[in-house]
Amino acid sequence: MENSSKFTLFDGLIWGGAGLSLLGLVGLMWCVVIVWRARRAQLPDEDMRAVMARVLPLNLGALFVSVIGLMLVIVGIFLN
Structure with missing residues (x-):
């Protein structure tokens, strides 16, 4: 019998x-x-454009991290 409370890699x-x-x-x-x-x-x-230029890479990075996280969730569900 398999123990269902076991924490797996997935x-x-x-x-x-x-x-x-x-x-x-x-x-x-x-x-x-x-x-x-x-x-x-x-x-x-000009100042608003500077703020937007500073925020844009952070925004893209946060979006990338979020997408990678969702992909890991999907892979973990499929492999489980």
């Missing part, structure tokens, strides 16, 4: 992927907060 993939997705979601929300604060400050166009 469970680790699922939970690790969920953690990565959550980390990516937090990063995306942080980018939203940065841009929202800049908009509320009513910065001039």
